[in-house]
Every structure is written in C-alpha cells, then in structure tokens.
Amino acid sequence: MTQAPEKYVGGSVPRKEDPALITGKANWTDNIKLPGMLHFALLRSPVAHAKITNIDVSAAKEQAGVVAVFTGQDLMDEWGSPLICGWQMTPDQKAPDHYPLVTDEVNYLGDPIAVVAATDRYTAKDALEFIDVDFEELPVVTDLEAAASGGPFVHEDYGTNESYTWNLDIGEVDQAFSNADVVIKERYLQPRVLPTPIEPRAVVANPDPFNGGFTVYTSTQIPHIAKYVLSILTKVPEQKMRIVAPDVGGGFGCKLNVYAEEAIALALARKLGTPVKWVEERSENYLATTHGRGQIQDIEIAASNDGKIQGMRVELIADMGAYLQLGTSLIPVLGAFMYPGIYDFDAYSFKCLSVFTNKTPTDAYRGAGRPEAAYAIERVMDALARRLDMDPAEVRRKNFHPKFDEPRNQPAGIQYDSGDYELTLDKVLELADYQGLREEQRQRRETNDLVQLGIGFSTYTEICGIAPSKVVAALGGGGAGWEMASVRLLASGKAEVVTGTSPHGQGHVTSWSQIAADALGVPVEDVEVIHGDTASSPWGRDTYGSRSLPVGGVAVHLAAEKVIDKAKKVAAHMLEASEDDLEFVGGKFSVAGSPDRGVTIQDIAGAAYLAADLPEGMEPGLSEEHFFDPPNFTFPFGAHICVTEVDTETGKVKVRDYFAVDDCGPVINPIIVDGQLHGGIAQGLAQALYEEAVYDENGNLVTGSMVDFLIPGAPELPNFTLERTVTPSPSNPLGVKGVGEAGTIGAPPAAINSVIDALSHLGVTHIDMPALPFNVWRTIQEAQGGRAGTRDLDVSGRPAQTVDNVDDKGGESL
Amino acid sequence: MRRIQMTVDGKPHVADVEPRLLLIHHLRENLGIGGTHVGCDTSNCGACTVLMNGESVKSCTLLTVQADGQEITTVQGIAENGDWHPMQTAFHEQHGLQCGYCTPGMIMASISLLKENPNPSEDEIREGLEGNVCRCTGYENIIKAVQQAAGQMQGSSSPVAS
Numbered sequence: 001m002t003q004a005p006e007k008y009v010g011g012s013v014p015r016k017e018d019p020a021l022i023t024g025k026a027n028w029t030d031n032i033k034l035p036g037m038l039h040f041a042l043l044r045s046p047v048a049h050a051k052i053t054n055i056d057v058s059a060a061k062e063q064a065g066v067v068a069v070f071t072g073q074d075l076m077d078e079w080g081s082p083l084i085c086g087w088q089m090t091p092d093q094k095a096p097d098h099y100p101l102v103t104d105e106v107n108y109l110g111d112p113i114a115v116v117a118a119t120d121r122y123t124a125k126d127a128l129e130f131i132d133v134d135f136e137e138l139p140v141v142t143d144l145e146a147a148a149s150g151g152p153f154v155h156e157d158y159g160t161n162e163s164y165t166w167n168l169d170i171g172e173v174d175q176a177f178s179n180a181d182v183v184i185k186e187r188y189l190q191p192r193v194l195p196t197p198i199e200p201r202a203v204v205a206n207p208d209p210f211n212g213g214f215t216v217y218t219s220t221q222i223p224h225i226a227k228y229v230l231s232i233l234t235k236v237p238e239q240k241m242r243i244v245a246p247d248v249g250g251g252f253g254c255k256l257n258v259y260a261e262e263a264i265a266l267a268l269a270r271k272l273g274t275p276v277k278w279v280e281e282r283s284e285n286y287l288a289t290t291h292g293r294g295q296i297q298d299i300e301i302a303a304s305n306d307g308k309i310q311g312m313r314v315e316l317i318a319d320m321g322a323y324l325q326l327g328t329s330l331i332p333v334l335g336a337f338m339y340p341g342i343y344d345f346d347a348y349s350f351k352c353l354s355v356f357t358n359k360t361p362t363d364a365y366r367g368a369g370r371p372e373a374a375y376a377i378e379r380v381m382d383a384l385a386r387r388l389d390m391d392p393a394e395v396r397r398k399n400f401h402p403k404f405d406e407p408r409n410q411p412a413g414i415q416y417d418s419g420d421y422e423l424t425l426d427k428v429l430e431l432a433d434y435q436g437l438r439e440e441q442r443q444r445r446e447t448n449d450l451v452q453l454g455i456g457f458s459t460y461t462e463i464c465g466i467a468p469s470k471v472v473a474a475l476g477g478g479g480a481g482w483e484m485a486s487v488r489l490l491a492s493g494k495a496e497v498v499t500g501t502s503p504h505g506q507g508h509v510t511s512w513s514q515i516a517a518d519a520l521g522v523p524v525e526d527v528e529v530i531h532g533d534t535a536s537s538p539w540g541r542d543t544y545g546s547r548s549l550p551v552g553g554v555a556v557h558l559a560a561e562k563v564i565d566k567a568k569k570v571a572a573h574m575l576e577a578s579e580d581d582l583e584f585v586g587g588k589f590s591v592a593g594s595p596d597r598g599v600t601i602q603d604i605a606g607a608a609y610l611a612a613d614l615p616e617g618m619e620p621g622l623s624e625e626h627f628f629d630p631p632n633f634t635f636p637f638g639a640h641i642c643v644t645e646v647d648t649e650t651g652k653v654k655v656r657d658y659f660a661v662d663d664c665g666p667v668i669n670p671i672i673v674d675g676q677l678h679g680g681i682a683q684g685l686a687q688a689l690y691e692e693a694v695y696d697e698n699g700n701l702v703t704g705s706m707v708d709f710l711i712p713g714a715p716e717l718p719n720f721t722l723e724r725t726v727t728p729s730p731s732n733p734l735g736v737k738g739v740g741e742a743g744t745i746g747a748p749p750a751a752i753n754s755v756i757d758a759l760s761h762l763g764v765t766h767i768d769m770p771a772l773p774f775n776v777w778r779t780i781q782e783a784q785g786g787r788a789g790t791r792d793l794d795v796s797g798r799p800a801q802t803v804d805n806v807d808d809k810g811g812e813s814l
Numbered sequence: 815m816r817r818i819q820m821t822v823d824g825k826p827h828v829a830d831v832e833p834r835l836l837l838i839h840h841l842r843e844n845l846g847i848g849g850t851h852v853g854c855d856t857s858n859c860g861a862c863t864v865l866m867n868g869e870s871v872k873s874c875t876l877l878t879v880q881a882d883g884q885e886i887t888t889v890q891g892i893a894e895n896g897d898w899h900p901m902q903t904a905f906h907e908q909h910g911l912q913c914g915y916c917t918p919g920m921i922m923a924s925i926s927l928l929k930e931n932p933n934p935s936e937d938e939i940r941e942g943l944e945g946n947v948c949r950c951t952g953y954e955n956i957i958k959a960v961q962q963a964a965g966q967m968q969g970s971s972s973p974v975a976s
Binding site: 022025026122247283504506672675679682706714715717719743 | 832834835839842843847848849850851852853854855856858859861888889890893898902905906907909911912913914915916917918921937939940941943944945946947948949950951952953954955956957
C-alpha cells in the first residue's frame with residue numbers, strides 16, 4: 001500500500017483528467033454511436049421576425065434516407081410545457097411561450113422551425129433544402145434603446161418590449177448626490193459576445209427498453225437540472241429519465257441551459273422509437289446557443305473632493321433577446337449587488353429594464369452579470385480619479401472596505417464574507433513595479449513616442465458560491481442552491497467520491513480527490529471521483545457561478561469527515577480503546593501515547609464491509625453523504641494591472657504584461673487555480689479588445705462564424721504574472737471561495753482603463769469595448785478634434801450606436 | 815462513390831466514399847477515430863488538425879478524396895509502445911489543457927511546428943499556433959508545453975516529429 005502524504009490540498013497534483021484527453025480517448029457526446037441511431041437537423045429561420053404563413057415538408061419527406069420530418073405543430077402534443085425560464089425576477093415578468101419548434105412566428109435569426117431525422121447527418125441537412133416556408137416579414141428591433149422606448153414589438157401581444165423592471169434602493173441616494181462635491185455620470189456599453197466553447201453542443205437521446213424511459217447524453221454543465229427540466233418539458237417521468245454529461249468541451253455558461261434541441265431529441269426518440277443524435281455546427285452555435293452580456297449601463301457616482309464615494313445610481317437596459325432561456329432574466333440582476341465593488345458607502349440605487357429584441361436569447365456567460373458590474377464601477381473609478389487628478393490606485397484605496405474576516409455589510413444590502421483589499425493592491429503595485437511603469441509612461445509621452453504605454457487598474461470582487469437556497473428563493477429562482485456529495489470506502493480501502501458538480505475542464509476529479517484523500521488519509525490515486533451521470537450521481541445542482549468548490553467541494557469534505565467519524569467508532573472497537581483516546585494521522589487511527597497500537601483506514605474499511613465484528617447496533621459499511629447548503633455566498637477579490645502598448649498611428653493595442661493578485665481563499669491545487677485565472681483573464685481581454693457579436697438592422701448576425709467573430713489566438717495574448725493572497729471565507733469549513741470567473745471579471749476594465757490611460761494625454765477619456773484598432777484610432781482622431789472619415793457612421797448593429805446616436809458617444813461626453 | 819485508400823495511424827484503410835465527404839467525418843464516422851474533433855467547420859479553430867504526410871492539415875476542410883493515397887496521423891497514433899509522445903507528456907506536465915477539446919489538434923499542430931522549427935522562440939510558437947484556438951487556457955501553459963517538448967525532443971528522434 002502506498003503511504004499517503006500528510007496533505008494533498010495545496011499541492012500541484014497532476015490532473016487525473018489528462019490521460020484520456022491527450023490521447024484522444026475522451027468520450028464526447030458526438031463520439032457516441034448507438035445501433036439504429038438517426039441524426040437530426042433543424043431548419044432555422046433565415047429572417048429575424050416574421051409570421052409563418054405556410055410550411056410544406058412533403059418534398060423533404062420523400063428524400064432517400066429521410067425517416068421523418070416534423071413541424072412545430074406536429075410536435076405540440078409532445079410537450080408538457082414550453083421551454084422554461086427558472087427565474088421570476090418580478091411578479092409581472094413577461095416570459096413568452098417558447099416551444100422547441102415555433103408554430104406560427106419566428107422571433108430571431110435561427111429560431112427553429114422544423115426538424116428532419118435521417119440516417120446520417122449529411123442526408124438530414126440536405127433534406128432541409130426541400131422544406132418550403134412562406135414568411136410574412138415583420139418589423140425588426142435590435143437596438144436596445146429603440147426596444148425600450150417603443151415598437152416595433154418582438155411579441156406584439158404584450159404591446160411593449162419590456163420583460164420586467166427590477167429596482168433596488170438602499171440609503172439616501174438623492175441626498176448623497178445633492179451633497180456631493182463631484183458627480184460623475186457615465187454611459188458604458190456591454191457588447192454581446194459569443195461564448196464559444198470549442199466543443200459546440202451535442203445531444204443523443206436513447207429509449208430505454210427496460211423501463212420505458214430515456215437516457216439523454218448531452219454536452220451540458222447541468223445534467224441534474226436538465227433531468228428535472230426535461231421531465232417537465234417532455235412529460236417523461238423524472239424517475240425514468242437518466243441524463244449523462246460525458247466529457248464536455250467547455251461551457252462558459254452557455255451550456256448552463258436546457259435547450260430546444262435536447263427536448264426535440266427526446267421527442268424524436270420517443271416518437272420514432274430509436275436513438276437520435278444532433279450535433280451543432282459552429283455557425284449554428286452562434287445562432288442557437290445563448291449569447292452573453294448585451295447591456296447599456298448608465299452609472300453615476302457622487303463623491304467628495306477628496307475622492308470618497310458617497311452614493312451611486314445605476315440604470316441598465318439589458319438585452320434579453322427574443323425569449324427567456326433558463327437564466328436569461330437573472331443575469332443583469334446578479335450584477336445588481338456588485339456595482340458597489342469593494343468600495344464602502346451607504347447610498348445605492350439600481351434599476352434594470354430588461355427588454356426583448358429580435359436576437360438570440362442572452363444568458364450566462366462566464367461571470368454572468370458580475371463582469372458587467374465590475375466593468376462599470378472600475379471604469380467610473382478611473383473617471384473619478386481623472387476628474388480629481390488623483391492616482392487611480394489611491395482613489396480606489398481611499399474607498400476600500402477595511403480588512404475584515406467576518407461578514408460585513410456592503411452598499412447593495414448583502415454581506416461580503418471576508419476581504420483584505422489593500423493587501424492585493426499593495427502586492428500588485430509592487431509586482432508590476434508601478435512607479436517604474438509610470439516613469440516609462442512619462443518618458444514615452446515626453447518623447448512623443450508613437451507607441452504609448454497604458455497602465456490600467458481593476459480592483460474587483462465577485463459573488464460566487466451560488467448559493468444559500470433561501471437567497472435563491474428570495475431572488476425568484478425557487479431555491480436549491482445546495483450541493484451534495486457521497487463518499488464511500490470500499491472493501492479494499494479504496495475510495496469513491498460521488499459529486500453533484502459537473503466539470504467541463506475545471507479539474508474537479510483531481511481537486512475533489514485531493515480533498516477526499518486528505519480527509520480520509522488515503523493516497524490520492526486511490527480516490528475515484530464519479531460525476532456527470534444522474535444514474536450514478538443522483539443528487540446535484542451542477543457547475544456554474546464559481547460554485548463547484550465552495551459548495552460541491554465542501555460537500556465532499558464534509559461527507560468524508562462523516563466517514564471518518566464512523567471509522568473512528570470502528571477503530572475504537574477494533575483497538576478496544578476509547579474514541580477520546582484515538583488520534584487520526586496519515587490514514588491511521590492510533591491510541592494517543594501508544595503509536596504502535598493502531599489500525600489503518602483500509603483495515604477499518606474492510607472490517608466495516610465484512611461487518612463480522614462491529615460495535616453493537618452499527619450499520620455495516622463506510623458510506624456517507626452530505627448535502628451542503630452554504631450560509632452565505634463567497635466573495636473572491638483581487639487587484640489587476642493591465643499594461644498595454646497602444647500604437648497611436650494605427651490604433652493597435654498590445655497587452656504587454658498582465659499582473660494579477662487574486663484571493664480565492666485557500667487553494668486546493670495551485671496549477672489548476674492558475675490555469676483558471678489564465679483562461680479567465682484571456683476571456684476578459686478577449687471581450688475588452690476583440691470580441692463583439694454584431695447584428696445588422698435587419699437582425700442578421702454579421703459575426704456568424706469563426707471567420708468573422710475574432711477569438712484571440714496565442715499571438716494576441718500575453719503571459720500572465722500572478723500572485724495571490726489567502727483570506728479564508730467564513731462561509732464554509734474549507735474557507736474556499738471559487739476562482740472560475742475571477743479573471744473574466746477583473747480583466748475587461750483593467751484592459752480598457754489601460755487603453756484610455758495610454759491615450760489620456762491626448763484627451764481621450766472614453767472608449768467602448770471592443771477596443772479594436774479602428775475603434776481606438778477613431779477615438780484618438782476625435783479626441784484630437786480631427787475627423788475620422790466616413791466609416792464612423794457605419795455602426796449598425798451596435799447597441800446605442802446607431803446613426804441616431806452618433807452625437808451621444810457615451811462615457812464622459814454625456 | 816469513389817474508392818480511396820489511406821494509411822491512418824499506421825494502419826491501411828480502404829473505403830468507398832462520397833466525393834464531398836470531409837476527411838474529419840471519414841476519420842470519425844467511418845474509422846471510429848474519436849480523438850479528432852470538429853470545432854468550427856471553417857478551419858479557424860484547428861481542433862480537427864491532423865498530420866498528412868507529416869504536415870499539419872485541418873481535416874474539417876479537406877475532402878476525404880484529397881487524402882487518397884496519403885498517410886494520416888492523428889493524436890491517437892503518436893504514442894509509441896504505450897509511451898506518450900513528448901508533446902503529450904508536456905501538455906500534461908505543464909497543464910496545457912483544461913476541457914481538452916482543442917488539445918488533440920493543438921498537440922498535432924505543435925508537433926508539426928517543431929518539425930519545421932525544432933527550437934522556436936516564444937513568439938515563434940505563438941505565431942506558429944495561431945491557427946489553433948483554445949478557449950480555456952489563455953495559451954501560456956500551451957506555450958510552456960511546446961517549449962518543454964522542444965527541449966526534450968532535441969537530440970531524440972520521434973518518427974512523427976523527425
């Protein structure tokens with residue numbers, strides 16, 4: 001037997017997930033092949049808004065290899081419910097009926113109209129060409145302000161595009177503004193972005209001949225939630241439904257949903273009595289899978305002349321798209337609590353008007369509401385620093401909550417768990433050699449260097465560890481923020497850990513093995529982590545919102561502790577000693593003072609399994625489970641500095657360095673945590689500098705493939721210089737906070753603040769994301785009083801930047 | 815249908831295929847090679863990268879008939895006698911993957927890169943991999959993995975990389 005080291009947690013245990021992934025043996029949904037399996041393809045709307053006046057599928061049905069063709073009307077009897085939005089943000093929230101296939105009206109480009117099932121994917125797709133649909137086109141609304149201010153309406157019956165308006169008012173906001181020395185009012189845009197996991201979605205549905213139910217293999221973050229929701233959608237009883245999330249190639253929030261295609265797969269498998277598969281193409285993914293962000297943010301702060309914030313007002317217009325998907329309406333409100341950032345003041349008001357547009361529904365995208373909030377507050381802090389001629393680091397420092405290790409009230413009415421914001425700021429200033437950078441910047445300005453240096457800050461926090469069930473319920477999500485784990489020691493002394501979290505790149509198998517191995521005193525290689533299949537892991541609330549570790553990982557720890565509590569009783573019986581006299585070290589219980597009198601956890605597991613000689617009344621086996629419902633969220637935080645070089649002639653932005661000091665509490669596996677930060681920062685920089693889902697005025701997605709939607713590659717991104725501080729959370733016994741979204745939240749404002757900082761001596765005070773070269777170049781020209789030519793009028797498809805709004809450039813021009 | 819033959823990961827295959835069949839679909843559907851992935855359909859992401867006669871190609875935009883008579887190597891054919899290729903080891907040791915979906919293509923592109931330039935600078939690695947997109951790692955650890963593999967492959971000869 002390998003002796004377990006004293007502690008795995010905190011060590012860079014190599015990932016257990018890797019061998020299958022690097023040898024091509026992983027099991028993706030599209031790798032699944034079942035006897036008799038059909039492939040299906042969807043006819044998607046080629047227009048953004050229209051009545052369907054006629055559909056003729058007869059020619060498609062006659063194609064060789066086609067097994068069935070169904071319209072929305074044909075499948076209506078299959079559904080127990082329209083697709084579900086899980087969040088009722090206000091009692092009067094409008095959520096239009098949204099069936100997996102439309103029946104009489106399409107509301108966005110890509111809205112599915114009909115389905116073809118055929119013997120292979122080429123045949124299914126070919127047959128789509130033989131379906132005739134007649135449309136009567138309707139007016140299209142894509143611009144958020146147009147949608148907010150009146151028609152055309154996406155859903156005519158409502159007579160409005162408003163889904164809901166959500167308010168939060170804390171403290172004396174008007175008084176704070178009337179007493180303020182300085183008021184700063186800014187408008188920022190959050191362009192839509194396309195989440196783009198490299199594995200598109202895929203689903204296989206298979207009838208189960210034994211129980212009359214179904215197994216659904218789907219590329220999802222949420223097999224457990226999908227089981228419940230698909231049961232409602234398709235009327236398949238929950239107990240006859242098995243959902244498997246095989247290897248999942250990234251999610252980033254867009255696989256935190258239950259989609260039309262999953263319900264259609266089930267309906268086809270049931271109607272045709274055979275397994276069916278659907279695999280999304282990338283151009284289809286960009287239409288059919290939820291988008292992220294999409295907001296206009298008006299933020300206003302009141303401050304004193306010495307830079308102390310006294311109050312804040314935030315008003316959002318949030319783009320829902322054409323329908324509400326599972327979490328669409330929650331996303332902007334998840335940010336509502338985070339606009340105050342890590343700054344201490346008393347008066348805060350927030351209002352979110354959420355509107356329908358003729359576009360793909362939005363929903364969670366890595367960070368989900370919090371990157372938007374962090375962006376606005378961190379941008380406005382820089383604006384305040386400029387107004388008062390203060391250093392951006394110092395204006396932040398002046399407003400920090402003081403160090404705290406017990407829950408502390410913040411301006412939006414919730415409690416942060418713990419924080420030491422100055423420490424992260426001090427460390428990042430040192431790490432980046434801030435004074436040295438300012439000196440280099442001064443020199444470049446003095447010499448009129450064509451390439452100017454920018455230093456951009458972001459000191460952020462985020463709300464993670466979703467969530468206390470009562471809070472989920474109070475927000476309109478019903479509840480169930482818990483996570484569940486079971487831990488068992490088998491007859492051989494090897495361990496199985498069953499988790500309800502559902503990883504798709506985060507390395508839970510490795511990290512949960514470390515947590516369990518430490519608690520159980522067994523070697524890490526003796527731990528198997530079971531996940532992602534509702535048959536073997538029946539309880540779970542899945543993976544999103546940086547919740548897996550602070551809720552699910554903690555559940556593993558607590559279940560393992562229960563196993564050890566029971567093992568201790570068995571050990572006391574075996575050693576004929578009192579439990580109080582036993583110590584548990586390195587996988588062995590021994591009598592205090594007599595280290596030779598001991599028994600290993602493996603021997604105890606064997607004895608508990610055989611049950612031939614257990615304490616009176618004890619049940620056999622070492623198998624325990626724990627549901628962990630956290631008492632509070634967790635609030636990781638950090639301080640980032642993005643250093644850019646901006647070419648003032650071409651507008652090209654190069655991220656030269658990125659410094660980040662993050663605090664996610666105690667770290668389970670440093671290489672995994674650093675990897676999460678790398679990827680998160682990269683995705684944040686991608687949003688800030690490169691990515692935007694552009695629609696034209698007719699509702700066509702102009703960036704509809706990877707040819708047009710620029711995902712940064714290796715040449716576009718820097719290396720990352722990371723350090724961390726460790727402030728344990730009081731929200732859970734491991735003190736852990738979560739790290740999956742930190743980089744995506746911290747990076748966008750750091751990047752944009754950096755670009756503005758590089759150009760501030762030229763009079764630039766504002767630029768919107770993405771800071772692509774043309775955008776930067778135009779901003780420089782305008783700041784210098786020049787004309788940017790005529791191309792600046794071609795802003796169709798950008799929220800609030802239609803031709804009508806060219807005089808309203810946002811930012812400090814307001 | 816057209817009869818083609820090709821060698822895939824060292825094994826000869828003969829098949830009758832439609833002229834329009836993409837190589838990636840031939841590999842995945844007909845030959846059962848699940849380790850080569852489709853990510854974008856437009857040859858931007860590189861998840862489908864394989865080697866044709868030792869040089870990286872994107873199998874999602876190559877017709878199967880174009881590979882007639884050629885030698886194809888996928889991520890499933892680069893280990894030798896059960897030992898990982900140095901590039902596979904390096905990706906594991908440097909944590910150069912998270913979800914792993916881009917990884918087979920990234921590994922094959924990296925092997926091809928080192929064949930052309932056995933001792934690349936960091937910038938040369940970044941430029942060399944610009945046709946492969948990773949959404950998880952931010953690339954830094956992928957660059958380190960290629961650097962590690964380059965160091966290990968110097969002086970040793972691998973049939974794929976040499």
